[in-house]
Amino acid sequence: MAAKEPTKAQPMDLGQPYDAVSRTFHWLVVALVLVQITIALILPSILPKSAEDSIAVWHLANGSTILLTMLLRFAWRLVHPMPPAPTDLPTGLRILARATHWAFYLVLILLPLMGWLAANAYGSTPRLLGLIPLPKLLNPDQAAGETIGGIHKVFAMLLFALIAVHVSGALYHALIKRDGVIRRMLPGRA
DSSP: OOOOOOOOOOOOOOOOOOOHHHHHHHHHHHHHHHHHHIIIIIHHHHSOGGGHHHHHHHHHHHHHHHHHHHHHHHHHHHHSOOOOOOTTSOHHHHHHHHHHHHHHHHHHHHHHHHHHHHHHHTTOOOEETTTEEOOOOSOOOHHHHHHHHHHHHHHHHHHHHHHHHHHHHHHIIIIIIOOOGGGGGSTTOO
């Protein structure tokens, strides 16, 4: 009786990858958010107090760029749906993944919008890409600026929570399941 020859494991079907435009938007937003975190949380602690106004200008310019990028990304998503989740993903995790993705859209649009409103309430005008002045949505009003600024901070905390959930999911797929799902969003995937 001949010994059975070991069979090669079939590569897992990861399904359809994200399209190139979606991947580009994803990594562009990651870069912009990392820049924004640096501007908002790191620069104020390492630059002199005299740089506060410059930091605020950079923060508003980058925030408006995030808003524009997210609006374009959202429009793209409406026309180009996300690829389906892997078939072996439990229903609860599938729902969590989709909810997290849509929550990112919501937060990354509302967060810079609240920043724009707060800036207007404080008498500032954000500039798209640091160049094009955005229209005034509110007249200066210190009390409104403080209220809207507080809402802006709540959305920032929600963003950090979403990042934690998203990165945890990516690490789960990469290190625990080792199913290659993370490759669907990596640059250069055909």
